[in-house]
Amino acid sequence: MKKKIIVACGGAVATSTMAAEEIKELCAENNIAIELVQCRINEINTFIDGTDLICTTAKMDQTFGDTPIVHGMPFISGVGIDTLKEKILTILKG
Amino acid sequence: MTQNKLLISDELSFDDYKQALQHISQTLIAEKIVSPSHLEALQEREESFPTGIAFEDYAVAIPHCEATHALKPAVYLIRLKQPVAFNRADDDQMVDVSLIMGLVVTDPADQLKLLRALFSRLQNKEFYEFLLNSSRDEIQQRFNQEIFY
Numbered sequence: 001m002k003k004k005i006i007v008a009c010g011g012a013v014a015t016s017t018m019a020a021e022e023i024k025e026l027c028a029e030n031n032i033a034i035e036l037v038q039c040r041i042n043e044i045n046t047f048i049d050g051t052d053l054i055c056t057t058a059k060m061d062q063t064f065g066d067t068p069i070v071h072g073m074p075f076i077s078g079v080g081i082d083t084l085k086e087k088i089l090t091i092l093k094g
Numbered sequence: 095m096t097q098n099k100l101l102i103s104d105e106l107s108f109d110d111y112k113q114a115l116q117h118i119s120q121t122l123i124a125e126k127i128v129s130p131s132h133l134e135a136l137q138e139r140e141e142s143f144p145t146g147i148a149f150e151d152y153a154v155a156i157p158h159c160e161a162t163h164a165l166k167p168a169v170y171l172i173r174l175k176q177p178v179a180f181n182r183a184d185d186d187q188m189v190d191v192s193l194i195m196g197l198v199v200t201d202p203a204d205q206l207k208l209l210r211a212l213f214s215r216l217q218n219k220e221f222y223e224f225l226l227n228s229s230r231d232e233i234q235q236r237f238n239q240e241i242f243y
Contacts, residue, residue, distance in 0.1 A: 010139055
């Protein structure tokens with residue numbers, strides 16, 4: 001079954017696009033089929049049904065039940081990118 | 095591809111990031127790169143979702159707002175005389191930046207290649223220092239070759 005991932009930032013313009021692209025690549029390399037939704041943080045609720053992972057590139061204080069949330073800034077800055085990739089794969093394969 | 099524009103300003107200094115945002119919007123509005131609604135959108139965006147990004151041992155701010163306020167894609171590079179503090183995108187700290195890179199994106203999907211080229215290069219200190227220390231012509235040339243292709 002496809003894993004559903006939400007990638008969100010403040011305005012769904014620049015940084016979330018980068019993170020979304022990195023996640024697509026990571027999942028393709030690891031043969032994980034995904035359905036990716038890119039939206040603004042305040043729209044997450046609309047898309048939350050059946051979501052396996054939320055990745056945000058902006059600060060977010062909310063939580064969404066027990067849906068795991070990872071911070072996507074390493075995709076932009078390169079700092080801590082391997083750790084983040086591992087974390088995402090662990091969540092999606094789990 | 096829509097022609098991208100690169101604007102560069104040197105030796106500017108601002109009291110705080112809010113003043114920087116004002117300068118960015120005013121410049122972009124005057125250049126007819128964004129619509130007049132850009133200023134408010136940029137300010138609101140930075141308040142809710144700040145754009146200071148800490149790289150390995152330097153930091154850059156990439157203020158931007160939604161594509162609806164953009165008329166044509168552009169990158170506005172500001173090299174500061176003195177660093178100015180921006181709120182960090184990923185935690186509650188502030189970070190001093192010497193380089194501001196205002197992004198004007200009209201179509202995120204269309205401009206993904208550009209965004210990716212820009213951000214992946216920014217992760218290299220060599221590129222960051224090149225942006226700080228090179229002439230405008232050299233920067234324009236490198237952007238034409240590596241970013242705006």
